[in-house]
Amino acid sequence: MTPVLEVDGLVKSFGGVTAVDRVSLRLEAGAIYGLIGPNGSGKTTLFNCITGVERADAGRVLLDGRRVDGLPPWRIARLGVGRTFQTIRIFPELTAVENLLVVTEGDWEAACARARELLATVKLERLADEYAGNLSYGQQKLVEFARMLMRDPGLVLLDEPAAGVNRTLLNDLLDAVRALRDRGRTVLLVEHDMKVVMGLCETVFVLDHGEKIAEGPPGFIQGDERVIEAYFGR
Amino acid sequence: MTITPQMLGQVVISGILAGALYAMVALGLSLIFGVMRVINVAHGPLLMLGAFATYFLYHGLGLNPYLGLPLVMVVMFGVGALVQRTLVARVVDAPELQSLLLTFGIAIALVNLAQLAFTSDIRSVEYLTASWTVGGFAFSKSRVIAGVLAVAITAGAFLFLGRTRLGKAIRATSQSPDVALVCGIDVDRIRMITFGLACALAGAGGALIAVMVAIQPEMGQIWTFKSFLVIVLGGAGNYPGALLGGILLGLVEQLSSLLLTAQLSEAVSYVLLVLVLLVRPTGLLGGRAT
Numbered sequence: 001m002t003p004v005l006e007v008d009g010l011v012k013s014f015g016g017v018t019a020v021d022r023v024s025l026r027l028e029a030g031a032i033y034g035l036i037g038p039n040g041s042g043k044t045t046l047f048n049c050i051t052g053v054e055r056a057d058a059g060r061v062l063l064d065g066r067r068v069d070g071l072p073p074w075r076i077a078r079l080g081v082g083r084t085f086q087t088i089r090i091f092p093e094l095t096a097v098e099n100l101l102v103v104t105e106g107d108w109e110a111a112c113a114r115a116r117e118l119l120a121t122v123k124l125e126r127l128a129d130e131y132a133g134n135l136s137y138g139q140q141k142l143v144e145f146a147r148m149l150m151r152d153p154g155l156v157l158l159d160e161p162a163a164g165v166n167r168t169l170l171n172d173l174l175d176a177v178r179a180l181r182d183r184g185r186t187v188l189l190v191e192h193d194m195k196v197v198m199g200l201c202e203t204v205f206v207l208d209h210g211e212k213i214a215e216g217p218p219g220f221i222q223g224d225e226r227v228i229e230a231y232f233g234r
Numbered sequence: 235m236t237i238t239p240q241m242l243g244q245v246v247i248s249g250i251l252a253g254a255l256y257a258m259v260a261l262g263l264s265l266i267f268g269v270m271r272v273i274n275v276a277h278g279p280l281l282m283l284g285a286f287a288t289y290f291l292y293h294g295l296g297l298n299p300y301l302g303l304p305l306v307m308v309v310m311f312g313v314g315a316l317v318q319r320t321l322v323a324r325v326v327d328a329p330e331l332q333s334l335l336l337t338f339g340i341a342i343a344l345v346n347l348a349q350l351a352f353t354s355d356i357r358s359v360e361y362l363t364a365s366w367t368v369g370g371f372a373f374s375k376s377r378v379i380a381g382v383l384a385v386a387i388t389a390g391a392f393l394f395l396g397r398t399r400l401g402k403a404i405r406a407t408s409q410s411p412d413v414a415l416v417c418g419i420d421v422d423r424i425r426m427i428t429f430g431l432a433c434a435l436a437g438a439g440g441a442l443i444a445v446m447v448a449i450q451p452e453m454g455q456i457w458t459f460k461s462f463l464v465i466v467l468g469g470a471g472n473y474p475g476a477l478l479g480g481i482l483l484g485l486v487e488q489l490s491s492l493l494l495t496a497q498l499s500e501a502v503s504y505v506l507l508v509l510v511l512l513v514r515p516t517g518l519l520g521g522r523a524t
Binding site: 078091094098099147151 | 415
């Protein structure tokens, strides 16, 4: 079967530093993948290369078998790649519902209906017309998550979804991520909270100094010598 | 000289009418700054093009300047989109000095091309020269119509920004271009449309003042300064701020021309600019941080 996302030999350097060094990944449909590694190991750069924010120096990115490296970010987003950020990125001076509406094309009525429906699924329907900048941190996180779902992306990239989130909200978010997988969507998440990674991901990729040093089920990764070395030193 | 309430009333209404025009033109400058972080020094010269377009439509085709207004706006939208796509797009993500230099160059080029094509002769559109007298107030017809149309066009622009998907996308892009990009908004297209829209607003300004002032290639520069003053007053990139700043500038100009000599009243606006920059550099309504 064609993988949902295939990253093949990706290289990205900034000046003399190789942030991503010949990384290859294959993501199948309907699964949750984790991407872990110490700070500065290239996780966010890899996300940026997949979403087109950074242009890779070498290597290929294929979405459903189609090459997307070199396309502008907005095209890649329209091909069905959703992303959330480590620090919340919403449009503060648009209302919650407008935050969801601006990312749509096509039928306006349908978009409005879908936006309200998505806000209802994250229990924000009563705050739909409130400016996003006036919402609480957790609510903003939910708006960002709902906005990411507006296009019903086949591939979802989450950058530290658990960061700064309380227990209740975290459980809601994790349930939402599992629901995505159950609908056949593919999720790749960067996360520092190992409990979240272990409880959620079927496969984990480990980056260190831009290189993929391990790949496998969470239990297997935890015992891997190179991984332990990368995190704790020799 | 004694100032009667009559005079004061007339000055306030004139100030608001002039201010509406300032607000409309400055909204264009503010949009470009908000969406692209570009200070468009060519905004006034683009307004000048709108005035010349109105002149030639009037003298060449006999088109009523107010009926020509929508046409001028459409043409200027095209000019703006073209200028953005071919020139400004190259420097949008560069340091701010580069875009400033570029638009400065565009301004010089436009003025010189206009001198070449139209000569520096002073031209005019003689239309609606009389005044209306209402309850002891006398108002030049062209100024009243210009003020009213400017209010209507500005209101239309705000409705567009607030209600339509494209307008929301423009606001989203001005709040956070990189997020807009990752969400699937074609930011380059938004920037082109925004520049076109801003030039349409400048062009509308040119069309409306064509019937009031002398038309010549250098008529625009003062409008660059005034628009800049307006957005500094209201807060750069703050769209309702342009409205407040415009009305404020109109009132200050009119009041100071009543209370002071003509030479001094010119200076008052600039003193105001310096004061705002000193006391509240983000503008009265607050600007938008990068």
